[in-house]
Amino acid sequence: xxxxxxxxxxxxxxxxxxxxxxxxxxxxxxxxxxxxxxxxxxxxxxxxxxxxxxxxxxxxxxxxxxxxxxxxxxxxxxxxxxxxxxxxxxxxxxxxxxxxxxxxxxxxxxxxxxxxxxxxxxxxxxxxxxxxxxxxxxxxxxxxxxxxxxxxxxxxxxxxxxxxxxxxxxxxxxxxxxxxxxxxxxxxxxxxxxxxxxxxxxxxxxxxxxxxxxxxxxxxxxxxxxxxxxxxxxxxxxxxxx
Numbered sequence: 001x002x003x004x005x006x007x008x009x010x011x012x013x014x015x016x017x018x019x020x021x022x023x024x025x026x027x028x029x030x031x032x033x034x035x036x037x038x039x040x041x042x043x044x045x046x047x048x049x050x051x052x053x054x055x056x057x058x059x060x061x062x063x064x065x066x067x068x069x070x071x072x073x074x075x076x077x078x079x080x081x082x083x084x085x086x087x088x089x090x091x092x093x094x095x096x097x098x099x100x101x102x103x104x105x106x107x108x109x110x111x112x113x114x115x116x117x118x119x120x121x122x123x124x125x126x127x128x129x130x131x132x133x134x135x136x137x138x139x140x141x142x143x144x145x146x147x148x149x150x151x152x153x154x155x156x157x158x159x160x161x162x163x164x165x166x167x168x169x170x171x172x173x174x175x176x177x178x179x180x181x182x183x184x185x186x187x188x189x190x191x192x193x194x195x196x197x198x199x200x201x202x203x204x205x206x207x208x209x210x211x212x213x214x215x216x217x218x219x220x221x222x223x224x225x226x227x228x229x230x231x232x233x234x235x236x237x238x239x240x241x242x
Contacts, residue, residue, distance in 0.1 A: 001083055002031060002107040003051030003076045008222035017053035019107035020060065023220065024234045026242060030220055031057065033110050035067055036241040041115040043103060044069045047095045049086040051076035082190035084179055084197050091176050098173040104193070106167035111217035112237050113168060118211050122170040127209035129198060130170040133163040135214045140228070163210065165194065166217040178206070 006013030012021055019031040038046060046064070050057055050073055057073075064071035077089045087104070090096045101122070103115055113132060122130040136159040143160075145153040179197050188196060202208045216237040220226055 001086060001105065002048050002057055003054070003086060004107070005052045006108075006221075009226070010223070012223065012226075013052075017050075017056045018221070020053075020056045021220070021226065023110070023226075023229060023231075024238070025231050028242065029060065030110060031061070031107055032067075033238055033241060034105055034107065035061065035064070035069060035071075037111070037113075037238075038103070038105075038115065039067060039069050040241055043115060045072075046070065047072045047074055047090055049074055049076060049090055051086075080191070082188065082196075083193040084183070084191040087171075087193065088176065088179055088183060088191075091180075096173060096176070098176060100173040102171040102173065104169045104171050108221035109167040109217060109219055110234065110238060111166060111168065111215055112241075113166070113213055113215040113217065115168075118168070118213075119170060121211050122209065125209045126207065127170075128172045128175055128207045129201060130209040130211050131198065132166050132168040132211045132213055134166055134217070135163070135212050136160060137162040137164040163212065166213075167219065168217075169193075169198075170211075175201075 002017070002019045004018060006018030009018045009021065020029045022028060023030055035046065046069055048057060048071060054073065054075060061067070061071055072095055074090045074093050074095045076086050080089055096102065103119065118130065118132060138157065138159045140157055142154060142156045143158050144151045178201070182197065182200060183191055186196070198208060218229060220229060
């Protein structure tokens with residue numbers, strides 16, 4: 001997923017596609033870390049769903065030869081807003097088929113998740129969709145427990161016992177027919193993979209599995225998050241990819 005306009009990344013995204021914003025000591029684009037992670041886990045065929053300032057991506061990565069992978073580009077269809085629409089459009093353009101198994105990755109996430117184990121669990125369970133979820137959500141603010149007007153407990157930057165999605169999933173190609181039907185039946189201004197498709201599939205008990213991971217991950221999707229990203233931690237967690 002590399003087509004977003006990066007509204008939370010302004011003013012940088014006025015000039016750069018957000019997945020091309022440099023990070024880490026070596027100033028590599030966010031998307032390079034993602035592509036190298038796929039390559040590390042022997043996933044070599046990738047389709048980049050692009051839109052806003054897509055030529056920055058294509059000019060840098062070309063067809064992927066420099067990285068040992070095969071890259072194909074599909075431009076988002078004008079007026080088709082949202083991540084689910086981007087995938088639907090890729091099917092309609094023939095870049096994906098119903099027989100494919102897709103490892104879907106949002107272009108503003110950096111992680112060292114084991115994509116091989118994620119795929120292995122997906123196949124073993126027979127799930128139609130498998131979401132990668134954190135084993136605990138760490139937040140960057142202090143949290144207080146309140147009774148009346150009094151704080152009875154306070155924790156600074158705690159890890160909460162919640163399972164949060166990290167923007168990575170496995171999706172069976174057969175799900176696209178469900179997505180297309182939902183798209184035709186619904187009234188969506190923006191058709192979202194997580195908020196619309198996955199949520200409806202869970203509601204309908206359509207075999208949505210959880211892959212729980214304690215892998216490093218970081219959402220770089222805003223200026224505030226970008227400024228908080230530690231180059232030292234990034235090198236420690238993802239330096240082996242470069």
